[in-house]
Amino acid sequence: MKSWTEAAFVMAAVMAAGAAQAETRLTYKSAKTGTSYYQMAVELAEGVKAASNGELVMTVEESQGSVQNVMEVRARGADYIFTAPPSLVQASQEGSGPFDGKSSPQFSEVRSLFPIPSLTMHFVLAGAEGATSLDALEGQNILLGKGSFGATEGEKYLDLFGMTDKVTIADAELSNAVDALKNGQIDGFVTAGSFPAPNVIEAAASQPVRLLSMTDDQIAQTGQARVVIPADVYPGQAGDITTTGLPVVAFTTTAMDDDTAYQLTKAFWMQREKMAGNAPWWKGVTPDQVAALSALHPGAARYYEEAGVAVAE
Template sequence: MKTKFAIFMATIALGLTTSLSAQAETRVTFKSAKTSSSYYQMAVQLAEAMKKGSDGEVIVTVEESQGSVQNVMEAAKRPGNYVFTTPPVLVKLAQKEIAMFKGKGNPKFSEIRALFPIPSLTMHFVVRADSGITDFAGLEGKTMLIGKGSFGAKEGTKYLKLFGLEGKVKQAGAELNAAVAALKNKQIDGFVTAGSYPAPNVIEAAASTGVSILSLTDDQIKQTKRTRLVIPAGTYTGVDKDTVTTSLPVVAHATTQMDDDTAYLLTKTFWTQKENLGKDTAWWNAVTPKMLENVYGKLHPGALKYYDEIKADVPEAIR
């Protein structure tokens, strides 16, 4: 009888321990990007960093996405601890019900709140070091691989038009994944890519061929209506001066359905783990609290609590 009672009490104790353990865990769904993209890789890195930095208190499940528009649309219907990445401009478009969100408005879009910035999509106009090209005017008559369909391809085509080069630059009919080999074999003079710097394909091209990266003037940046960004000298082998280019900021968001304690924990864990993230992959090193100025709308109150604790310079408009 005593043995049965002991087993019974042990079972209750085990169940209670398991229950308390489950309650201690904060489970988060992280909607990212296509599995083939660098942003999906970032999401996986963030999930690992959150688990490590919170001693297992935060468990992040990464979900594939077809893109930022889908991420924003799902914010209107996903409950609880839903985190997603998107350029802040899409939050603006959703809340104003314009462009791709026309006719798809939802009051819940007003409940989107920012947590922390992640690496920006950064434009790279890469040319062979021996091509003699030093500025955009020098692209006239040259062959560039721009690719199709991607953000970088669309931006690259737009910039050529803005800078008076439409129809004056030969475009190689190949996919972007062929760019490094084509550059090395001198089949092209350069290529256009957008990704968080340092971009893997630019690293490879710089190491194997030698490249230059074109800088934009202040007037050109103004024409693009994108965010100015400087890629520091030495980021890529052989590129020994700063590169002034454009970027599309990207931010991790939640909604007001996430409680303040969870938002605080996620934000604090991100920033305390960022140095370790940067040791593993250099693109995290470009992320700083200054990038909070790219946020559209408001910070989550839990995130704001952390930024105030570390005395970050938070723009008044996003408080």
């Protein structure tokens, strides 16, 4: 009996060790809780675990923003995955912008894995009838908000297209946009987020609104990527909306081994279609976007080669 018990104990220990060895734990740093990007992180973690049969387990960590995500590269290890716009990673490597005077050799070790939904510009006006071009902003009282990418980009567009003096900018926080629109305090608002954006859904569900489209020439002038919001994403939206977006990518570093990066990238694309069926924002992610990713992790590059997905030179 004693011999049998000892053997069972040893066998259980071996099995536990094998299970622990088979499971790779990762940390995914994304955004503040309550945001669409944090919800995406949760969906992604669940999808990756399912696609890898539990071999890849991601813990989602709250973040104060992309700058923090990039900064933490300096102190993180092989398990670290984070999201950020590629332009911000480039700024870290150049020591410019928010990274001025804070450069680090670790920034040069950042590598791309796969794209996630873009930070998409939304121009929302009250009323379903009327013009749907940016000219419709003229003479309107518009809420831009303060400090966010959407506010900065919206202000830039007004200046770029000679509309700064033709629009009244409301002095309020973007969090008040939907209530202010309902009460007639503003005529519209500008916001940036993955679509469908919760505040735009709320606005469209409570009253008739329309989203404005940009021309290809206007998009080219902004220097941002062209993004199409498909028809019927929002209540009352009959056609596609053409606008701009800031690409966002899931990154890691060269510290992550090739096999883990390969399995993670494969798991993401295996689950993308299923995730898109549950959350429409994943519909905006396609293999075509991979060609724009620079400095791919070798493990991710191996997956794309096997899958026949075009990558950057």
